[in-house]
Amino acid sequence: MGRRRQAVTIKHVAADAGVSLQTVSRVINDGAGVRPEMKLRVQEAIDRLHYVPSIAAQRMSGSRSYLILALNDRDRTIADWRSREGVDWVDQMLLGGMTTAAEYGYRLVLELVDTHNDHVERELRATIAALQPDGVILTPPHSENPLITSMLAAQEISFARIGSKQPGPGISLTMDxxxxxxxxxxxxxxxxxxxxxxxxxxxxxxxxxxxxxxxxxxxxxxxxxxxxxxxxxxxxxxxxxxxxxxxxxxxxxxxxxxxxxxxxxxxxxxxxxxxxxxxxxxxxxxxxxxxxxxxxxxxxxxxxxQPIADIAAKAVELIVAHQRRSELPATTVIIPATLVVRGSTVPPHLP
Structure with a gap:
């Protein structure tokens, strides 16, 4: 039996780049106070050694969790899954959200919340306490639930509101x-x-x-x-x-x-x-x-x-940018929809 390959750690990266562990950690976590040339040297060592940062280690090293929580309506989602009728709204959201989150070193987690539950706020507080997400993506009708949006704003959690044009906290995105x-x-x-x-x-x-x-x-x-x-x-x-x-x-x-x-x-x-x-x-x-x-x-x-994957991807991108101290968009972000013409539309039949 062959020997198991030794995992590359942050220590290997620091040694290869000739810098301290703290410097590597700041580069990985996009921290301040690292010169551009130093960032480049560390990134080259990361690429050379194929180092993949551990989310657990990242969470321990700072205040970020590197998790983004996406919320969807429980009853409607479960009904769609059980019907097996080709509804792919959640699939497209995960496609755009997960792939984009991974590009930034984050992970996307989907949770289902009952919109009509009187205890929706308590349920969501428990979920956030358990996962401690850096950001939250709200889908309709959660995106316009004042109990949810005000709670997230009070906890200073970056969040995106898909399908909402209402003024208020968070990042508003629609397909118009x-x-x-x-x-x-x-x-x-x-x-x-x-x-x-x-x-x-x-x-x-x-x-x-x-x-x-x-x-x-x-x-x-x-x-x-x-x-x-x-x-x-x-x-x-x-x-x-x-x-x-x-x-x-x-x-x-x-x-x-x-x-x-x-x-x-x-x-x-x-x-x-x-x-x-x-x-x-x-x-x-x-x-x-x-x-x-x-x-x-x-x-x-x-x-x-509906450009669901693109909207979810943009939501993740803006949440991550806000984590990195970028300003939130001042107006609703629009990802336009398109019309796909097929065989069900023709000029009206004349008798």
Whole structure:
């Protein structure tokens, strides 16, 4: 049996660079008081020896934990996982967050918190006490929960609020939901549609209202009526069925529908087919999310692609920069969404 290779330690780096252990530690932890040429010498030794700093050692050497905590809604996340219907919001968040955190020597940890729990603040305090994160990423609806944001601000923890434009502490990031909905609506208007229905998400999410505003604004700018064309859902498949049934039962039904997430869009697609409508000739359809499943239905759905990975990556980047004493952005950081056009949108069918 071969001998086990000896692990490279901070002592090896210090000896190779010809500096003290304290100097190596300050370079690793981005400490002050190290000359640029000294930083370069230590970094070259780290690269040469393939030294990987131990997070445990880093935590012991200073006040940082090198952990970033991402919070997501417990009930909705677990429901999505159990349904196994291709929902990849959390996957994309972890993709962007974990890979970017690793680039900076951090680790991203995901925790699920019950938004409707009366003890949400106590639950979160316990989590923070156990993990002692350097930063926190809040996703909707946590990103606009004043109990959470005020607690993090009081504890002077750097945090990012994804999907929030509210003034207040923390780093605000969005994909500009209003503009994304306007882009989707304008695409249909440009195709010649005049009766465009919209299925909204739950009111507890501010982004639901922003999307409605984007649709409404684009319709108004084009001189188009919206009477009876707004239906409400809650992001579930069943709510999408109910909302689509309302819209498709109108005497003057829409020739196109925008649904605020993929599940409601898929429900609309199925209901329309069951009613004998040809998609997209008799009903064009656009979704939000662009999760994998919408590419494999017939026809593949045109969808707003949410840049979740990019938003999470930017959130990590800004949290780390704040840890290194950079100023927080003064305004909301926008990572724009894009429209992916597929086979579910065509000019309206003329009888």
């Amino acid at each position: 939901e209003e503009n994304a909905a306007a882009i989707a609506t304008q695409h249909l208007i440009d195709l010649g549609h005049r009766r465009i229905g919209f299925i909204a998400g739950p009111a507890e999410y501010s982004l639901s209202g922003w999307r409605v505003e984007g649709w409404h604004g684009a319709m108004l700018a084009a001189g188009l009526a919206i009477d009876g064309l707004l239906a409400e859902g809650d992001f579930s498949y069943a709510s999408g069925e109910r909302a689509a049934a309302v819209l498709l039962s109108l005497d003057h039904r829409p020739t196109a529908i925008i649904a605020s997430n993929d599940q409601m869009a898929l429900a609309t697609l199925e209901l329309a087919k069951n009613r004998g409508l040809r998609i997209p000739e008799q009903l064009s359809l656009i979704s939000f999310d662009n999760t994998p499943i919408v590419r494999f239905v017939q026809p593949p759905l045109t969808a707003i692609d």
